[in-house]
Every structure is written in C-alpha cells, then in structure tokens.
Amino acid sequence: MDNKFLLRFWxxxxxxxxxxxxxxxxxxxxxxxxxxxxxxxxxGKLLDWFFIERDIYLHLGVTLIETLxxxxxxxxxxxxxxxxLALNPRAAxxxxxxxxxxxxxxxxxLAPIFxxxxxxxIASKVALAVTLVFxxxxxxxxxxxxxxxxxxxANARILGAGRRDLLRHVYLPSAMSWVxxxxxxSVGMAFVGAVVGEYLGSARGVGYLILQAEGSFDILTVFAGxxxxxxxxxxxxxxxxxAEKHLMRWQPKIGMTEKI
Amino acid sequence: MASDYALSLCDISCTFISRxxxxxxxxxxxxxxxxxxxxxxxxxxxxxxxGKTTLLNVGAGLLEPSSGSxxxxxxxxxxxxxxxxxxxxxxxxxxxxxxxxNVIVGLLFRGVEQAAARERGIAWLARVGLSGFEDRxxxxxxxxxxxxxxxxxxxxxxxxxxxxxxxFSALDVQTRQLMENELLDLWSEKKKAVLFITHDLDxxxxxxxxxxxxxxxxxxxxxxxxxxxxxxxRDVAExxxxxxxxxxxxxxxxxxxxxxxxxxxxxxxxxxx
Numbered sequence: 001m002d003n004k005f006l007l008r009f010w011x012x013x014x015x016x017x018x019x020x021x022x023x024x025x026x027x028x029x030x031x032x033x034x035x036x037x038x039x040x041x042x043x044g045k046l047l048d049w050f051f052i053e054r055d056i057y058l059h060l061g062v063t064l065i066e067t068l069x070x071x072x073x074x075x076x077x078x079x080x081x082x083x084x085l086a087l088n089p090r091a092a093x094x095x096x097x098x099x100x101x102x103x104x105x106x107x108x109x110l111a112p113i114f115x116x117x118x119x120x121x122i123a124s125k126v127a128l129a130v131t132l133v134f135x136x137x138x139x140x141x142x143x144x145x146x147x148x149x150x151x152x153x154a155n156a157r158i159l160g161a162g163r164r165d166l167l168r169h170v171y172l173p174s175a176m177s178w179v180x181x182x183x184x185x186s187v188g189m190a191f192v193g194a195v196v197g198e199y200l201g202s203a204r205g206v207g208y209l210i211l212q213a214e215g216s217f218d219i220l221t222v223f224a225g226x227x228x229x230x231x232x233x234x235x236x237x238x239x240x241x242x243a244e245k246h247l248m249r250w251q252p253k254i255g256m257t258e259k260i
Numbered sequence: 261m262a263s264d265y266a267l268s269l270c271d272i273s274c275t276f277i278s279r280x281x282x283x284x285x286x287x288x289x290x291x292x293x294x295x296x297x298x299x300x301x302x303x304x305x306x307x308x309x310x311g312k313t314t315l316l317n318v319g320a321g322l323l324e325p326s327s328g329s330x331x332x333x334x335x336x337x338x339x340x341x342x343x344x345x346x347x348x349x350x351x352x353x354x355x356x357x358x359x360x361x362n363v364i365v366g367l368l369f370r371g372v373e374q375a376a377a378r379e380r381g382i383a384w385l386a387r388v389g390l391s392g393f394e395d396r397x398x399x400x401x402x403x404x405x406x407x408x409x410x411x412x413x414x415x416x417x418x419x420x421x422x423x424x425x426x427x428f429s430a431l432d433v434q435t436r437q438l439m440e441n442e443l444l445d446l447w448s449e450k451k452k453a454v455l456f457i458t459h460d461l462d463x464x465x466x467x468x469x470x471x472x473x474x475x476x477x478x479x480x481x482x483x484x485x486x487x488x489x490x491x492x493x494r495d496v497a498e499x500x501x502x503x504x505x506x507x508x509x510x511x512x513x514x515x516x517x518x519x520x521x522x523x524x525x526x527x528x529x530x531x532x533x
Contacts, residue, residue, distance in 0.1 A: 149350070151351070152354065154320075154322050154346070155346065155348060155352035156365075157340055158320055158322070158340060158341075158345070158346040159365060159413070159417065160342065160366055160369035160370050160417070161365075161369045162369070165368075165369050169365060169369075173354070173356040173357075177356065250355060250357070250358075250399070251355070251356075252355075252399035252400075
C-alpha cells in the first residue's frame with residue numbers, strides 16, 4: 001500500500017518534471033516553441049476541443065467506430081478462416097504460401113488501394129484495419145485448434161461428441177483462449193489501422209485532424225491529437241483487460257491457482 | 261462363443277509406420293487375443309512402453325488395428341466404441357468447463373436435456389465425494405479431485421465396458437488407494453466389464469478378477485493369464501497383507517520380471533544408439 005503510493009508519487013513527479021522542462025524550454029526558445037509546442041498550449045487546445053468548441057467528438061467518434069468495426073469484422077473473419085483451415089489440413093497446406101506472403105507484406109501500403117476501392121469514407125479505413133486484425137486472430141485461432149491435446153479430443157469422441165460438438169465444446173473454446181490472449185494486440189492494431197488510414201486520406205477522424213494541423217504547421221494540434229489517441233488506446237486496453245479477466249476465468253494464473 | 265464377451269479383441273496386430281520414413285515400421289502389438297466377460301474386472305500389466313495403451317485404444321475404437329477384429333457384445337466394432345467409457349492416464353477434462361459441466365458433457369452429446377443432465381451430474385459429483393465443487397474449474401481442483409471428476413464423467417454415461425489407462429498413476433499412494441477402493445465400490449454396484457491397464461502389479465492384483473501379463477515390446481503379446489481368486493469385497497490396502505496375495509504376486513512377478521528386464525535393456529540400447 002505504502003509502496004504503491006510512493007510509486008504513484010514518483011510517477012507524478014516525473015511527469016511534472018517532464019512537462020515543466022518542456023514548458024521552460026519552449027518559453028526560452030522560439031525554435032523549440034515552433035517545433036515542439038508547449039504543454040500549456042496543448043492543454044488549451046484539448047480544452048478547446050472537448051469543452052469550448054466541442055468539435056473533437058465527431059472526429060473521435062468516427063475513429064472509434066472504425067476501430068470497433070475493424071476489430072469485430074477482423075476477428076470474425078479470422079475466427080472463421082482459422083477454424084476452417086485448421087480443421088482442413090489439405091486446404092491449409094494449399095493456402096500456406098499465400099497466407100505467409102500476405103502476412104509478410106507491409107499491409108499499410110494497401111491504404112491507397114483501399115482508398116481507391118472504397119473511397120475516402122469509413123469503409124477504406126475499416127478495410128485497412130481489418131487486414132491488420134485478421135492475421136493476428138487467424139494465426140492465434142489456427143494455433144489454438146492445433147494445440148488441443150489429443151487426449152482431450154479422444155476423450156470427447158469417446159463421450160459421444162460428433163463433429164459439431166467437437167467444434168462447439170472443444171475447438172472453439174480452445175481457439176477463443178488464444179484469441180483472447182491476443183485481444184490487446186488486435187484491438188491496438190485495429191486502432192492503428194483506423195488512424196493510419198485517416199492520416200493517408202480522409203475527411204473525418206482524429207488522424208485527419210492531425211494531418212490538417214501538420215499541413216498548417218499547427219504543432220499544438222498535432223500534439224493534442226497524439227494525446228487524445230494515446231488516452232483512447234489506454235482506455236480500450238483497460239476495457240479489453242476487464243473483458244479478458246471475466247471471460248478467461250477458467251484459466252489458471254501463475255501464483256493464483258487455488259488448490260483445495 | 262465370442263458373443264458371450266463384453267469385449268473381445270481377436271488376434272490383434274498393430275504396426276505403426278514412421279511418418280518421416282515409410283520404410284521404418286514398428287510392430288507395437290502382435291497377435292493378441294483378449295476376451296473380457298460382462299461384469300469381469302481384467303487388468304493388463306506389462307513393462308513400460310509395451311503397447312498397453314495401443315491395445316486399449318483399439319478396444320475404444322480410437323485406433324484401427326492393422327489386422328484382427330474387435331467385437332463388442334457380439335457385434336463387430338466399427339468406429340468409436342459407443343458402449344465403452346475411457347479413463348485416460350493424462351488429464352482429459354476440458355479446462356474451460358466447470359466440474360459439473362465436464363461431468364454432464366457426455367450426456368449433452370447424447371442429446372439429454374440440459375436440466376435433466378445437470379440434475380444427474382450433481383448426483384454423480386456427490387457420489388464421487390465432490391458435492392459443493394460443481395462450479396470449480398479443473399485448475400482449481402487437486403489431482404485426485406480431477407480424477408474423481410473424470411470418473412464421474414465416464415460413469416455417468418453408464419457404459420457397459422470401462423477402459424482405464426493407468427488412471428491413478430499420477431496420484432500419491434494414499435489418494436491412490438482411496439480412489440481404488442472407490443472404484444471397486446462403484447464397480448461392485450453395477451458390475452461392468454473393466455479393462456484396467458497398469459504397470460503396478462500390486463494394483464492389478466488388488467483390483468482384478470484376472471491379470472494378463474504382456475511381453476515387452478516390440479510385438480507385444482500376452483504371456484500368461486492369472487485368475488485372482490481373492491475374496492470380495494476387498495480393501496486394496498488390507499488385501500496386500502493376505503498370504504494368498506503374496507503367493508499370487510510372486511507367481512506373476514516371476515513371469516513379469518524377465519519382461520521388465522528385457523524392456524529395460526531395449527530402452528537402454530535405443531537410448532545409446
């Protein structure tokens with residue numbers, strides 16, 4: 001308790017020192033002020049966005065909708081394809097080089113193509129983020145199905161499980177445990193996909209705000225945008241952690257195993 | 261007649277082909293015949309790595325023999341043996357299901373209503389001494405408790421044949437004896453055919469009506485059969501002190517010892533190669 005309090009204390013001290021140093025440096029040098037902005041200015045911009053002009057909500061909403069859509073669609077497709085290929089070794093063997101190539105490809109480069117195909121609206125950002133999320137979920141599901149212990153499978157079959165029972169009671173739960181353990185990464189990736197997509201061409205979204213500000217050397221807005229994105233990512237990560245804790249309560253945790 | 265037997269393994273041979281090198285073959289089991297009457301408790305003992313589990317998997321229908329036939333209550337076995345229950349050596353519970361859900365999963369597979377299944381599951385958990393542990397996940401249970409859940413999971417389906425693959429080998433001696441006695445109690449109520457695999461001769465004699473000794477691998481086959489005419493009901497801890505138990509043990513160990521040695525030397529040679 002005491003220790004935790006002390007830790008928090010030093011973290012806050014460090015934050016204040018950093019902000020104070022930044023503020024001081026930009027007060028004494030106009031160059032620094034131009035290229036780095038100053039914390040007070042960034043705070044002012046944030047205040048403006050959230051409480052005075054209240055024009056961030058639309059953009060933030062767009063970014064979040066893109067993130068959630070991409071996350072849901074990417075996870076669904078990854079789950080389906082992963083299950084299908086893991087249960088069909090022949091199809092998996094055929095698809096293997098294609099999947100490897102697609103995974104190796106720097107997929108951010110697809111953004112311009114998606115912009116051409118789907119326009120500058122939400123769809124092109126969702127598409128980009130889906131390609132990022134899909135592979136994380138896909139590989140985890142694939143692994144999860146392959147990792148099911150042969151004993152467990154044999155046991156389920158002896159107990160009378162048909163193919164659908166196996167899918168529902170054995171393969172899916174095993175795959176889901178891998179998907180959940182990668183949830184942090186896939187939500188993060190959905191967010192990255194959405195923002196990068198916006199940054200590369202859009203009319204709305206936090207990425208768009210940053211791009212606009214950059215074009216007019218408005219460094220304060222750029223930094224404010226970064227702060228908003230960071231906070232959002234932290235909130236998403238916390239929510240995912242909560243969901244994971246609830247859904248994965250069957251899984252033993254190191255040092256938490258309760259023996260009776 | 262073969263149809264009198266609950267489970268009849270007739271002239272079974274199992275040869276495995278190495279996946280990397282198709283020329284390399286390994287004959288795990290050769291020309292083995294094993295019959296189990298309804299209500300009979302048969303143990304199979306043999307040195308480690310002699311293909312006992314292979315034999316059990318054949319009986320369960322998980323593995324198709326290279327040659328020979330399996331008959332279940334007079335019917336030729338094709339696919340999974342639906343009349344058998346199987347207790348595995350390793351943990352086979354689903355870690356994502358609670359104890360109760362694990363116990364009733366077989367009933368659900370067989371189309372029993374959720375509510376009825378739960379009721380029976382609760383009763384079975386009580387029977388194996390786990391009342392109040394319905395909502396625990398396997399990782400929250402001790403090794404012995406997990407075995408009890410596995411036992412309830414198998415027996416709730418009321419199988420005619422129970423196949424057991426060294427189910428208690430991972431338990432400590434005290435827990436093990438408790439479990440063995442519980443198994444005998446449950447078995448004596450219903451008198452199912454049991455095929456029990458173990459490498460522990462004491463356990464085999466204490467539990468069974470008949471002990472079959474297998475040769476060391478490769479090409480495992482039965483070397484001898486010994487009827488165990490000890491009185492029932494038995495207590496596995498006390499029965500070891502009876503003079504007749506010791507006599508039987510000596511007689512069977514005479515046959516088993518050479519095989520254990522052979523198996524040991526083979527494993528050593530393989531390791532040195």
